[in-house]
Amino acid sequence: MATQKITKEAILKLLAEEDTQTLSMAYLYAKNMVDHGIDVTEKWETAVKQESALYRAEMDGYARARREFFEFLFGNKEGDGNDR
Numbered sequence: 001m002a003t004q005k006i007t008k009e010a011i012l013k014l015l016a017e018e019d020t021q022t023l024s025m026a027y028l029y030a031k032n033m034v035d036h037g038i039d040v041t042e043k044w045e046t047a048v049k050q051e052s053a054l055y056r057a058e059m060d061g062y063a064r065a066r067r068e069f070f071e072f073l074f075g076n077k078e079g080d081g082n083d084r
Contacts, residue, residue: 036060 015023032038036057 032057 015026018026029040032040036053038053038057
């Protein structure tokens with residue numbers, strides 16, 4: 001646990017030295033890898049693969065927004081809106 005904290009602090013210090021554009025790109029790359037499993041640096045061989053990856057990302061975003069909306073309105077975790 002202590003080693004992880006030291007590593008995190010070292011990484012944060014290195015990131016603080018980077019410009020905003022680099023940090024933004026790194027964040028978006030990492031976020032897409034973690035959330036959707038999409039490596040934006042990997043060459044997409046066909047338009048079908050690209051469309052599929054973009055559609056999956058869109059549907060993940062839609063589902064998350066819907067869930068958060070219902071949690072906000074009704075306070076439930078399922079997002080079905082039946083707990084009025």
